[in-house]
Amino acid sequence: MSESVLVTGATLPSGDRGDILIADGIIRELGGLSSQTADRTIDAEGLIALPGLVDLHTHLREPGFEQSETVLTGTQAAAAGGFTAVFAMANTLPVSDTAGVVEQVYSLGKQAGYATVRPIGAVTRGLEGEQLSEIGAMAHSRAQVRVFSDDGKCVHDSLLMRRALEYVSTFDGVIAQHAQDPRLTEGAQMNEGALSSELGLKGWPAVAEESIIARDVLLAEHVGARLHICHLSTAGSVEVIRWAKARGINVTAEATPHHLLLTEDLVRSYDARYKVNPPLRRDEDVHALRAAVADGTIDIIATDHAPHPSEAKECEWDSAAFGMVGLESALPVVQTALVETGLIGWDDVARLLSKAPATIGGLAGAGELRVGGVADITLHDPAASSVFGLGDLAGKSLNSPFLDMTLSGSIRYTLHNGYLTVDDGAVVAADTVAAYAARFNEGF
Numbered sequence: 001m002s003e004s005v006l007v008t009g010a011t012l013p014s015g016d017r018g019d020i021l022i023a024d025g026i027i028r029e030l031g032g033l034s035s036q037t038a039d040r041t042i043d044a045e046g047l048i049a050l051p052g053l054v055d056l057h058t059h060l061r062e063p064g065f066e067q068s069e070t071v072l073t074g075t076q077a078a079a080a081g082g083f084t085a086v087f088a089m090a091n092t093l094p095v096s097d098t099a100g101v102v103e104q105v106y107s108l109g110k111q112a113g114y115a116t117v118r119p120i121g122a123v124t125r126g127l128e129g130e131q132l133s134e135i136g137a138m139a140h141s142r143a144q145v146r147v148f149s150d151d152g153k154c155v156h157d158s159l160l161m162r163r164a165l166e167y168v169s170t171f172d173g174v175i176a177q178h179a180q181d182p183r184l185t186e187g188a189q190m191n192e193g194a195l196s197s198e199l200g201l202k203g204w205p206a207v208a209e210e211s212i213i214a215r216d217v218l219l220a221e222h223v224g225a226r227l228h229i230c231h232l233s234t235a236g237s238v239e240v241i242r243w244a245k246a247r248g249i250n251v252t253a254e255a256t257p258h259h260l261l262l263t264e265d266l267v268r269s270y271d272a273r274y275k276v277n278p279p280l281r282r283d284e285d286v287h288a289l290r291a292a293v294a295d296g297t298i299d300i301i302a303t304d305h306a307p308h309p310s311e312a313k314e315c316e317w318d319s320a321a322f323g324m325v326g327l328e329s330a331l332p333v334v335q336t337a338l339v340e341t342g343l344i345g346w347d348d349v350a351r352l353l354s355k356a357p358a359t360i361g362g363l364a365g366a367g368e369l370r371v372g373g374v375a376d377i378t379l380h381d382p383a384a385s386s387v388f389g390l391g392d393l394a395g396k397s398l399n400s401p402f403l404d405m406t407l408s409g410s411i412r413y414t415l416h417n418g419y420l421t422v423d424d425g426a427v428v429a430a431d432t433v434a435a436y437a438a439r440f441n442e443g444f
């Protein structure tokens, strides 16, 4: 394996240019001109070096739904998208609600070696919303769970939500809420409005999201706990978060790349690639979300990578599954929607897609480029522009809403723990990465 790598002439998020020397998984030199030689040299002229991206919201589907994705294929998709750490959602089968399941997911991630995998624990047993899961056992397991979520379902019972917030605040954990009032969204298929009436699809009102967020920020304030809100999708949700932050409530919020670029108009096609939870909303909502990312009301961008097999998507809208894959396209979508529109710079991208999610998820040491830190680095070509195609997808499922769209930027190299998981745009073979990982895990 290349035990040392020299990256030359990279542009850092600050705009400064310089070399990066990596040895035995650690950044040894950063910035300036290195006088060293290395086993491998990467010419990064014109490329931006970002801290390895961290996704706080990924569905890896293993155990139980391996026909859609596995820990291996999901982390290959992550690497292709420049991610070096992913937080794996709990809606697996069995549900990730015990120490045994989260440890299994954690170990599979370590073996595969493409990215750090941190399992998210379910808040309630079996995601059933009735009893709290084994939160303490998961937190104290080898998987060190810090984030708990019933994502896919809302923790709707206010008393359970209060208890969960109280419990995780004892060890600085966080509840990541999927804000969706189940009664207001029974049978809902798309954003509620003039278009849902026109298309004859049952509407999903914005208030179903906003009312849960309002309740939960007040609960978090009441018990003094940390709360995170998954996938904000409406202008009203932004207003509630802005109000809560101004009041000093300890809440963070995420937006997905698809809610930052796409609108409900795509549903006119009845193509279920555009069916997602929460649904694509109006143009006004997209602009409110973008403004909230730019002014810091929204703390992070997270993919909600939700793989589904073709039979779950190539069917009538009403019977199709909710969800979109998003790891491979996240950075190009962020560049297209936010950087090229002048709303944010590359230092903001590093914060929104790396440092802030690492901090919220309790991933110590991740999310920054620094001498002495682990070499998780993404080298991105911002000058590239291409039509996003099936060849860009590295996971098992193909349900991307961005296929056939022109997106800016391209991930050229991903380094995880100092070894390459993506080399010149191609995902490195599984056995090579597993061998690198084994050596890293053994401390060389």
Ligand SMILES: NC(=O)N[C@@H](CC(=O)O)C(=O)O
Pocket (backbone or CB within 6 Å): 059, 091, 151, 152, 153, 178, 275, 276, 277, 278, 304, 306, 307, 322, 323, 324
């Ligand atoms: N975001 C999605 O549309 N789908 C998610 C879970 C969910 O329904 O939120 C999935 O697991 O498929």
